[in-house]
Amino acid sequence: MTDHRLDYGGSWRRVSRKYVGVVVAESIVTGVVLAGISLFFVLVIGAWFGWWMLGAALLVTAVLLVVAPRRARAIGFQLRDDDLLFRQGIMFFRIVAVPYGRMQLIDVNRGPLARVLGLSDLKFVTAAASTGVSIPGLPEAEADELRDRLVALAESRRSGL
Amino acid sequence: MGDGPHHPAAPLSVRRAVEQLTDGEWHRLHWASPLLKGGIAFIAILAFVLANLRERLVELVIGRSGGPTGPGGGGQGGGGDAGRTFNGDPISAIYETGFTGVAILIVIGVLLLAVALFAVAWRMHTFRIGVDAVEVRSGVVFRHNRQARLDRIQGIHITRPLFARLFGAARIELNVAGQDAKVELSYLGSRQVDELRRELLRRASGVQRAEVAAAVAAAATLPPAEQDREAGILNRRVHELLGPERDLDAAPPESVVKIGPLRILGSLVVSEFTLVLLLVVAALFFSTLVLHRYFILFLLLPSVLGSLGYYVRRFSKAARYSIAATSDGVRVGFGLLSTSNDTLPPGRIHAIEVTQPILWRPMGWWMIRINRAGHASGRAGSSAPHTLLLPVGRLADVEKVLALLLPGLAGADTQGLVMEGLVARGRAASGFSRAPRRAQWLRPFSWGRTGLARTDDAVLLRTGFFWRRLTVLPLARLQSVRVSQGPVRRMLDLAELHFNTIAGPVRAELGVIDRRAAVAVFTEVSAAVVEALGADGSHRWAS
Numbered sequence: 001m002t003d004h005r006l007d008y009g010g011s012w013r014r015v016s017r018k019y020v021g022v023v024v025a026e027s028i029v030t031g032v033v034l035a036g037i038s039l040f041f042v043l044v045i046g047a048w049f050g051w052w053m054l055g056a057a058l059l060v061t062a063v064l065l066v067v068a069p070r071r072a073r074a075i076g077f078q079l080r081d082d083d084l085l086f087r088q089g090i091m092f093f094r095i096v097a098v099p100y101g102r103m104q105l106i107d108v109n110r111g112p113l114a115r116v117l118g119l120s121d122l123k124f125v126t127a128a129a130s131t132g133v134s135i136p137g138l139p140e141a142e143a144d145e146l147r148d149r150l151v152a153l154a155e156s157r158r159s160g161l
Numbered sequence: 162m163g164d165g166p167h168h169p170a171a172p173l174s175v176r177r178a179v180e181q182l183t184d185g186e187w188h189r190l191h192w193a194s195p196l197l198k199g200g201i202a203f204i205a206i207l208a209f210v211l212a213n214l215r216e217r218l219v220e221l222v223i224g225r226s227g228g229p230t231g232p233g234g235g236g237q238g239g240g241g242d243a244g245r246t247f248n249g250d251p252i253s254a255i256y257e258t259g260f261t262g263v264a265i266l267i268v269i270g271v272l273l274l275a276v277a278l279f280a281v282a283w284r285m286h287t288f289r290i291g292v293d294a295v296e297v298r299s300g301v302v303f304r305h306n307r308q309a310r311l312d313r314i315q316g317i318h319i320t321r322p323l324f325a326r327l328f329g330a331a332r333i334e335l336n337v338a339g340q341d342a343k344v345e346l347s348y349l350g351s352r353q354v355d356e357l358r359r360e361l362l363r364r365a366s367g368v369q370r371a372e373v374a375a376a377v378a379a380a381a382t383l384p385p386a387e388q389d390r391e392a393g394i395l396n397r398r399v400h401e402l403l404g405p406e407r408d409l410d411a412a413p414p415e416s417v418v419k420i421g422p423l424r425i426l427g428s429l430v431v432s433e434f435t436l437v438l439l440l441v442v443a444a445l446f447f448s449t450l451v452l453h454r455y456f457i458l459f460l461l462l463p464s465v466l467g468s469l470g471y472y473v474r475r476f477s478k479a480a481r482y483s484i485a486a487t488s489d490g491v492r493v494g495f496g497l498l499s500t501s502n503d504t505l506p507p508g509r510i511h512a513i514e515v516t517q518p519i520l521w522r523p524m525g526w527w528m529i530r531i532n533r534a535g536h537a538s539g540r541a542g543s544s545a546p547h548t549l550l551l552p553v554g555r556l557a558d559v560e561k562v563l564a565l566l567l568p569g570l571a572g573a574d575t576q577g578l579v580m581e582g583l584v585a586r587g588r589a590a591s592g593f594s595r596a597p598r599r600a601q602w603l604r605p606f607s608w609g610r611t612g613l614a615r616t617d618d619a620v621l622l623r624t625g626f627f628w629r630r631l632t633v634l635p636l637a638r639l640q641s642v643r644v645s646q647g648p649v650r651r652m653l654d655l656a657e658l659h660f661n662t663i664a665g666p667v668r669a670e671l672g673v674i675d676r677r678a679a680v681a682v683f684t685e686v687s688a689a690v691v692e693a694l695g696a697d698g699s700h701r702w703a704s
Contacts, residue, residue: 004651004652004653005646005651006644006646006651006656006676006680008644082691082694082695083687083690083691089645091648092648093646094643094644094645094646095643095644095645095683096642097641097642097683097687098641099641099687099690099694101691101695102641102694126641126661127338127534127640127663128640128641128661128662128664130659130661130664131643133641157694157695
């Protein structure tokens, strides 16, 4: 297959390597939940397709675990002069461009596992809910610094809604 | 029509009243507000009481000629006079047990208490309009204070419900962005609200803001004795300065589009809704004939009644539609019995969509919807901001309305572009890009119409084969741009483009576009958005 992959130039900043750990943990949790549902079908309801479901759940988990490093690496962002670029996904790939002036607020979240690894998630919220820019897996200090920087940038380019 | 909403030029008394309202001091609402707010409940209770009393009253007037065959006949029928079976009718119960006096006292007591409570609530409900902000205080037990900045106003909505029109009152609503974020002044004098809206928008626009501030400040520093007179003079001077513009503005703007009631009716009848209704009716008839169960026909009644209600509601909302340009934005008026009008200051429209449902194509009708901030998603109540800007109109109407909404579209070349976007067949629209032929796999019919065009200040998207659609996005209002690709599109060397605006009925996306073109558009538009953002000053549109 010729390469029809969507891509965009520029130097992308990647998230922390440790973020792979978070992705792996999430994949395992997903797998456990799926397997639990399948087992429920097998043992309680006794459905014939229960074993197939369990197999599918294990397969999905295996695939998720295999691509975890790539998924973590696929996340990137660029701080351009006037806007923020964000990319995510391998199979379903997307790039978003948000002008700094569009910032309404910035969230910095820390999940339990991310906190153990010293990571933070940074969410850039605009007036459009569909913007969906959420940069996971930033080292705590970097996330705080990035937040302050983005707020300052937004302040200097502020405009109406 | 009763108290017509448009006065050729606001009379002096009205202007003075508005000047007083906007002097930065606390004011109260119209005296009838509690009554009007509780209006529906009030009418319902009254109707209930009257319905119960009606026969009593008839009896009182006519006399007991009919004997015991009077009201609520069953109550007196079987068990004789002593039978206290009241059929659940409380009023006949009271009537028969002879507690009329006590009951009347209780009713009067409750009424007085309610009136007292409403009066206290009314006294505590105050507002003030300053140079930069509007502030409302309300509540007796739970105090509530809300302040909204004038330059954040997304639209001003004036409603005159039928009941309020009888009292010469109107409701004015200042919408700001955000869920349920509005400052509502209900009610004020009907004659004042139009003038008040003008004054609010003038302050919001930033016209000689400094002068207004200076006038108010000067008035505040004067000793109280002189204050009234001086404030009047200063304010009047400021107004005189703005005299010509105000006079021009005070004249009722002529609607650029006229829609006859017949066309509105037609547009409602020729709709997908009617089609579904007819199908349901046909299915019911068919099943009746096949099954020979005639009670099925009774199922028709509720559905027909329900849909009649829908038609009436839609019609009364779209009737007497008008749209006009004022110096402070586009004003849209509508409503048959309860009239309302909505003023959108410049730069408050985030996306515009012109669509043509397939059933409308023979008639050449179109409708226009917009995205605007403060839209309460998922709630279609009367308080939700109006997003249907043109219920039904011909191409010429669409052109006029678009020119009002986005003056940048009025140029000769862009006008051609709009026409192409709306009616031209795939290949003929030279101004628009086109999806490549391989997009047929994903868009079997509309691939040839899926494309976009750029003007200086907007992006135009053209989509849909059966439901033709043109989406216009002002660059200065775009929140973000997204390009994405899933596995299928990767196989076909295609991509998807989303233009994110604030939530509303319009979704701006291009389902299929050549991958390279998508990247190019993405680069170009994201740069143009930044540029438009820098040049945009519409939150103070006149300063």
